[in-house]
Amino acid sequence: MFRWRPAAKCAIRSAHHINTKRVISFSSTMTDKFTLPARYGAGEKSVWIEYIQLVAEYKPAVNLGQGFPDYFPPEHVTKALADIATSENPLLQQYTRGFGHPRLVQNLAKLYSPLVGKQLDPLNEILVTNGAYEALFSAILGHVDNGDEVIVIEPFFDCYEIMIKSAGGVPKFIALKPKSSSGVITSADWVLDEKELSSLFNERTKMIIVNTPHNPLGKVFTQQELETIANLCIKHNVLCLSDEVYEWMVYEPKKHIRIASMPNMWDRTITVGSAGKTFSVTGWKTGWAYGPAQLMRNLQVVHQNCVYTCATPIQEAIARSLEFELARYDTPECFFTSLARELLAKRDYLVKVLRDNGFNPTVPDGGYFIVADWTKLGNKIDLSGEPDKYKDYRFTKKFAKEAGVLAIPPSAFYSEQHKHLGEKFARFCFIKKDENLVLTEKLMKEWSAKKG
Numbered sequence: 001m002f003r004w005r006p007a008a009k010c011a012i013r014s015a016h017h018i019n020t021k022r023v024i025s026f027s028s029t030m031t032d033k034f035t036l037p038a039r040y041g042a043g044e045k046s047v048w049i050e051y052i053q054l055v056a057e058y059k060p061a062v063n064l065g066q067g068f069p070d071y072f073p074p075e076h077v078t079k080a081l082a083d084i085a086t087s088e089n090p091l092l093q094q095y096t097r098g099f100g101h102p103r104l105v106q107n108l109a110k111l112y113s114p115l116v117g118k119q120l121d122p123l124n125e126i127l128v129t130n131g132a133y134e135a136l137f138s139a140i141l142g143h144v145d146n147g148d149e150v151i152v153i154e155p156f157f158d159c160y161e162i163m164i165k166s167a168g169g170v171p172k173f174i175a176l177k178p179k180s181s182s183g184v185i186t187s188a189d190w191v192l193d194e195k196e197l198s199s200l201f202n203e204r205t206k207m208i209i210v211n212t213p214h215n216p217l218g219k220v221f222t223q224q225e226l227e228t229i230a231n232l233c234i235k236h237n238v239l240c241l242s243d244e245v246y247e248w249m250v251y252e253p254k255k256h257i258r259i260a261s262m263p264n265m266w267d268r269t270i271t272v273g274s275a276g277k278t279f280s281v282t283g284w285k286t287g288w289a290y291g292p293a294q295l296m297r298n299l300q301v302v303h304q305n306c307v308y309t310c311a312t313p314i315q316e317a318i319a320r321s322l323e324f325e326l327a328r329y330d331t332p333e334c335f336f337t338s339l340a341r342e343l344l345a346k347r348d349y350l351v352k353v354l355r356d357n358g359f360n361p362t363v364p365d366g367g368y369f370i371v372a373d374w375t376k377l378g379n380k381i382d383l384s385g386e387p388d389k390y391k392d393y394r395f396t397k398k399f400a401k402e403a404g405v406l407a408i409p410p411s412a413f414y415s416e417q418h419k420h421l422g423e424k425f426a427r428f429c430f431i432k433k434d435e436n437l438v439l440t441e442k443l444m445k446e447w448s449a450k451k452g
Contacts, residue, residue, distance in 0.1 A: 051066070104319040107326065130287075140169070153192065157413070207241055220254045221257070242272065346432070369429055381399065
């Protein structure tokens with residue numbers, strides 16, 4: 001029988017001590033070696049990750065935060081996917097062409113060629129991506145190199161900044177600011193300072209990102225505004241990345257102008273579109289980019305070494321949906337035009353609800369978001385118990401808890417130095433079922449009545 005001896009115990013304790021030191025040393029080494037690369041910052045959660053979690057935690061009665069419909073897309077769109085799922089063609093369940101399903105890119109060329117005034121080459125001038133998000137990623141990572149400067153218009157879709165930094169680029173920010181007005185404010189009242197914009201262009205400028213119709217403001221850039229940007233791009237030999245995912249959601253009399261269609265801009269513009277926004281199927285995560293072949297090649301290189309190809313059944317369903325809409329393109333029933341008419345009534349309804357309950361909304365000319373100033377409610381809501389740094393985060397969280405209506409804090413769409421510009425606003429999404437917009441009115445009225 002083995003008996004413990006003091007010397008043996010001492011030796012074991014010593015060995016344990018050595019092993020513990022090794023573990024501590026190894027853990028420290030592991031921590032140092034496998035930290036997140038600096039290009040991703042500290043790895044902060046995006047506003048989307050945080051606020052999706054809030055939906056689970058707070059269980060708001062109405063979620064007007066996330067930008068997706070809570071009702072079905074057109075029947076012909078979902079039927080196309082259902083038919084493909086049970087198709088007798090086995091190849092529709094397998095890999096397709098890496099840069100875009102042939103039927104889809106051909107129909108995208110048919111759609112966009114007359115809109116940009118140029119016959120698009122479907123195989124070399126169009127890339128199908130895993131959502132517009134990946135189209136932006138491929139465009140930025142494919143063209144921006146270390147030290148290149150990229151001009152970003154604020155507020156901006158939050159992925160722009162991290163993508164630029166991931167490519168080694170340097171974002172240069174310029175904010176849209178509302179013109180002083182005592183009356184109704186529309187998205188057209190948010191403008192750029194032309195002198196400030198011009199000052200950002202120099203020999204290091206590689207790209208400017210333009211988002212029209214704009215998220216979150218709903219601004220539809222005018223011909224004159226786009227001409228100013230185009231002239232600067234031409235003068236300084238700068239690439240324009242035009243994010244146009246809300247292209248079909250423009251409210252009359254405003255018109256969407258594609259900057260790629262303007263004189264001398266085709267050769268220096270990459271345009272991004274979205275099936276998710278076009279057909280109200282955001283969960284299908286399919287988008288595209290189009291532009292001249294020499295620019296698109298860079299996107300193809302990034303895409304083939306990242307995503308490679310997108311889901312074949314979904315691409316086929318989008319292709320069939322485009323064919324359906326192209327066949328009725330010039331009719332009132334075409335979803336490309338009927339969607340804006342449908343959303344206009346929802347927009348106007350939510351604008352009134354917000355005004356009636358103390359908000360000062362910016363009326364959007366496009367898209368499906370409303371940015372509303374909440375500061376008149378400051379004396380009705382106690383934000384002292386909310387720990388967040390920025391007031392709009394504190395407001396949207398407290399309002400969700402008290403009123404049951406969730407919105408998004410717009411400071412998330414600004415650079416660190418300009419976040420104060422978004423703090424007095426909240427972003428509401430109105431592509432929701434009518435009954436949920438009615439419920440929003442009821443909840444806000446009840447909250448206002450309680451607050452006196």
